Structure formats: C-alpha cells, structure tokens
Amino acid sequence: MVIGATGQIGRPAVRALARDGWEVTAASRGGGRDGTWPEGVRAVRLDREDDAALAAVVGDGCDLVVDVVAYGERHARRLTSLAGRIGSAVVVSSVSVYEDGEGRGFDTQAEPDGFPVYPVPIPETQRTVAPGGATYSTGKAALERELLAAGDRLPATLLRAGAVHGPHCRTPRELYFVKRNLDGRRRRFLAYGGESRFHPVSVHTLAELIRLAAARPGSRVLNACDDEAPTVAEIGAAIDAVMGVETETVLLDGAPAGPVGDTPWSVPAPVVCDMSAARRELGYRPVVRYAETLPETVGWIERRLAGRDWREAYPRMWEVYGDLFDYAAEDAWADGRA
Template sequence: MTVHDRSAFIIGGTGQIGRATAARLTAAGYTVTLGQRRLRPDAPASDGVVSVQVDRADTDALLKALDGHDLVVDTVAFAPHHGAQLARLAGRVGSLVVISTGAVYQAPGLPVPIPETWPTVERDTHDYPAGKAALERLLLATPGLPVSILRTGVLHGPYGKSLDHWSFIKRALDKRPHVVIAQGGRSRFPTTAVANIAELILLCARQPAARVLNIADDPLTVAEIGARVFAVMGHEAEIVTFEGPSRPDGLGFHPWNVPEPIVFSLDKARDELGYRPAVSYDDALRQVIEWAVPAVADGQGWQEVFPDLIARHGPDVWFPYAAEDAYVLPGDGHRV
C-alpha cells in the first residue's frame, strides 16, 4: 500500500487530465483532492483520492481549499480572471501547474519545431487562445509564484469529450478497406496523451519553478497516425491520399488538416526535468480505444460521447464512406 505523505489539489479533477494526474500522483505518494463544482458519482475513488465541492467563482473558498498543498494543478483555467485567483497562491503552495495550449503560439510563420520562447498571441479578443495567452502572462509576471505552464496539443485519453483518433478508430470498427486523406497525408498537428501530461506534472511538482513547457506526442503525420491506429486495432486498410484540402462532401477530411506542419519542441522538458514519456504512443492508443469503444457501444452514439468533435468540425464531414468508395476504384488502383 502506498504511503501518502504529500498533498495535491486538482481543479477540474474529473476531466481526462485530472483523472490521469490523480492516478499518477497517488502512485507517487500523494494524497489527492479533486475539486468539483458539483460532486459527481463517477468521480475517481481510490486509496489516496478524495473529492470536495468548490465553486471557483468563490475566490475566498477556492483559496482556502488550496492553501498549504504541496501541489495545485489547474486543468480548467482559461482567462486572466482565473490567473488573478491563482496569483494569490504565491507563498501559499509548494508548486502550481496550469494547463495551457499550443494554440497560444503566434502564427503564421511557425518554426519547426516550435520552442517555448516563440511569441504568443496578443490580440485583444475573448477567444480561447487569447484568453490562455493573457492568463500565462499574468501568472509568469507574479513574483514568488512557482508556476509551471504546460502547453499541450490536442488531448487524447480516456474520459475525454473529444477524440480526434475516432476518425480512424470508427473506420476500423466498421471494417473499412480504405481511408482517403487530404493534404497528401503529410499534415502534422500535435497530439498529447493525458498520461504523459500527468508524468510531466509530477516532474514539475518535484522541481518547482516559474516556467513554460511544451508537451506532445511524437510528431507523426496524419497518415502515420492512421496506420498506427489500424495496427493497434489489428485492422488492415489502404491509406489513399490526394493533394490539397478536403472536399465539401467531406472526402479527405481529417481533424489534423493543416497545410503546414505544426510540431512542438520538447527539448526543454527533457533537458530541464528529465522528461520521458510514461506511455508509448501505441500504448496510449490502446488505453483510449479500450475506453472509447465500450463508451460508444453503451447505448450512445459517438456524437454524444464526443460532442466537442461536432462543435469543432460539424456533424457531416467525418465518415463520407460513399464518397470514399466512389474515389477509390476497385481492382485497378486508379483514382478519380
């Protein structure tokens, strides 16, 4: 039995990052408190994990709950007013880790790979990247605050509301013989397994400092991602590509659809903290597939399990099987 001699508090502890982090921290000897706006019956429950109800809009109550912990992890900080709350933890907690996003990087003209020193967006808007960037600046400017800001790619792991890999997982379940991919199948867009975020959070907790770190998987092309998903699921399918963007009927669509590669540098996490992935890409795929397939099969459609996929891309572009079949002519290998 693990001896829990350190304490951590996770704001947003029932999401996919919170669940993975709670498991990693308890294994490392932390007692973990999950902060929830409304207590949920499906919240993680195990040795060393407890749940409390706290409304982050009530700053005094939130700070009282966070005071004195060795580690505070905030998975749901999105805007400067959240940063103003967290800034008041200077001198009151051992380490603070805040989840941000690679969407803060200023484009176009992104280098390959992108270092943490690349400029972030500064536009005066209320959209997601601008809010995260402003949050980061506020926290990093706070004296005495040991805050590690983690810039992630598109998340994948159990309990997520979005799973880009579903584009290939469902095709394997449907035993599709082929998939058609736009942009020559060369698109690269960072993905991040939540188990590896949890590993980096633990390293940050052990070495508190004010810093920014990228965290992402190996920079695979979309064609390579499809091949890895099919291999893990024991499915054989031809990956057919064409140049240019996807078509209006959805042919060629995939959620990594960018014309230029977007790749994060992980040198800083490796060099400063000794980061190494806790799980391989294939093992991370197995974990999410083992959760996602039963979740979709349990009386819900995939649209209900992954509503954020629909919110981001709409409902009609995901599985244009008739268009794919028309494009891939059987037998002679020609394309139309």
C-alpha cells in the same frame, strides 16, 4: 490540490502525484473519484468559476495547486490572489498560443493562406498571440501572462499541451479512424498526402510532466508533447493494427475536397514542438509511445460508442469538427475520380 481532477488529464495526474507521496485533494465539479486512485485521495466538489469555493478548498494553504482547466486572465488572477497560501502551481496551457513570423496562428487558419508556418520543432521562445479574451488561444495567452508576471509570488509552470489523447477525452481525434473501422469503411481519404503532423500528447505524458514540475517549482513555460509526432497516415495505420483491420488509404495531394480527406489532424504545415527544455529543466524522459497508448484509447471510444449515435456520445466533437463521417460525399468523390 488538483482542479479538474476527474477530466482526462486530471485523473492520471492525481494518480501520479499520489504515487509520489503527495496528499492529494481531487477537486472537480461533480466531486467524483476515479477507481484507480489510492484510498488516501480526498475528493471534493468545486466549481472553477466560484472564487469563494476555490479559496475555501485551498483553506489555510497547500504546497501545490495543479490546474488543468484554467483559462483566461480571471482564473490566473484568482490563483495569484491566493499566492500567500499556495506554494507553487502547475497549470495546463496550449500550443495554440503560438503564432508564426507573419502573425498567423490557430485563430487565422480558416483564412486564405492563414495557417501558420512554424519552425520545426517549435521552441518555447517562439512568439505568441496577443493576450485577450476573444478566443481560446488569446485566453490561454492571457492566462500565461498573468501567471508569469506573478512568478515572484507564485512560481507557476505552464505546460503548453499539444493534441491531447487518452481515455475520458471529450474530443478524441482517434474517433475519426475508430468509427470508420467499426462501420466497415475499408477505404479512407487523407488530405496533404497523409503527411500532416499535429503533435500529440498522451495524458500519461502530461501526468509525468506535472509530477516532475511539482517537485521542481519555478516560473516557466514548457512544451508538453509526446516524444513522437506521427503523421496522420501513421496514426491511422496504428489504429488499424490495434483493431485488427486492413484498409486502403487514398491520398489527396493537397487540401481536403470539402469534407473528403479532412481529419482532426489535417494541417497544411507541421505543428511539431521542441521538448528539449522539459528534458533540461525537469529531467523529463518519455514514458510512453503513441502506439502503446492506443489500446486503452480505442477501447474507451468503442465502449462509449456502443449502441449510440456518435453525435450523442461525443457532442463536443460534433460541435468542433462538424460531420467527420460524410460517407456519401466520400463515395461520390471517389466515383468521380474513377
């Protein structure tokens, strides 16, 4: 059973599990199907917040539950309450649970000197934020704690995902470059010298990790990122190559100047994760390179933007990042530097 089956992670996960021979029930709020799924996949409606409905879909039991939308202590406890009917679980968490040696994490990044300075790469043994319910990071930490504590009853692999990319994403970071190219903006600005690295993970990488963990039940946490962690400048150049455009990149030495140079990847210190545990415990090997995934990602964004205001096409992006396309501010900054 895959919970959140019609989301960006769920779609390829269902496909990968079905290809491996699993009988898959694809559960989602709308109960829809993806056109790439085999006919044998069973699609059902499920509200993740409805505990009784979840228990009903699990029914007398299933060998595996993959939960890509679980968050917080309550969701974890609902899964563990069904431990007698679930063989094992694979649950998506986030690299945002990590904090550095000074107690800084994703929740402190807006504070002065608040961005975490992690080891490169970050191992799964790195300390994490205290579990709670106040933020996304603390909620994911609470999810992890509850599931790991119940490992003797319900083996659960927790996948700490990086910056997810691929089709069907509600907040595609690639939008930053795609829309600029579509708008004919041939000059862009990148803070921190364009060297920011925020480890991405393809939906195909996640599907592969889910597939492998399904076949090797255990109670564990694993980083879930691509093999590469390109810089923001490298990402922009790769998107340009897919779209067939040439651009000029203006590099800012330090932090963004207001909105100028600020991208969804712009961080003052690298966030790069160690994938050796997944290789060791699951036999994971990279299945795709970042640049290889871009044509489908860029194509998806272009189709969704066609004839629409970007804030209408991606309202969650607007909510999370604000105005990523303040061209007037960019031009004014450039004029002031000329």
